[in-house]
Amino acid sequence: MPTSLCGTWDMISNVNFDAYMNALGIGVYLRKIALRLKLRKVIEQQGDQYIIKTLSTFRNYAISFKTGQEFEEFTKGLDNRHIKVRTDVVNVGNKLTCEQVGEKKNRGWAHWVEGDKLHLELHCDGEVCKQVFKKNVNE
Structure with a gap:
């Protein structure tokens, strides 16, 4: 299992977000x-069940899934797509990765922790966005 991703971040x-959203x-x-x-991530885990919330002053989005199980996702509040999702926890590099199968090619993400920072890499159709979050000090 990866280093704990849990917490408020x-x-x-946020690098290359515009090109990623355009893709x-x-x-x-x-x-x-x-x-x-300025986004805030709240990540919770119970066994192999994850809840990842992306919060902002404009829109909020939450996703809940079990690792290693395919599920349908509606990205309401983000890009409003219906996609089939495969998730897996990867031991190498301590990454939680997701590949999304739908109308866009090579779409997915990876979360991992290095030191006191949460990294999120989003990719779609050749564009890669790299976001970094710091653990909320009030936690």
């Missing part, structure tokens, strides 16, 4: 709003 950097087909207006947001 505040965004400190998803998100319109310019929504991209401009999203680029201004």
Whole structure:
């Protein structure tokens, strides 16, 4: 199992987010709003069940899944897509990874912890966005 991802994490950097959202087909207006947001991640785990919440002043999104099980996801509040998802916890590199199968090619993400930082790498159709979060000090 990976290093614990659990906790509340505040965004400190967000690289190539605009190009990633463009690859998803998100319109310019929504991209401009999203680029201004400072996201907060709240990650909870109970056994092999994860709940990952992405919170902002504009929209919130939550996903719940069990590792290693395929499930349907509706990305309401993000890019509003219905996708089939495969998730797996990868021991090498302590990453929680997800590959999303749907209308977009090579779409997915990986979360991992290095030191006191949570890293999130999002990819879609050749574009890669790298986000870094720091653990919330009030936790």
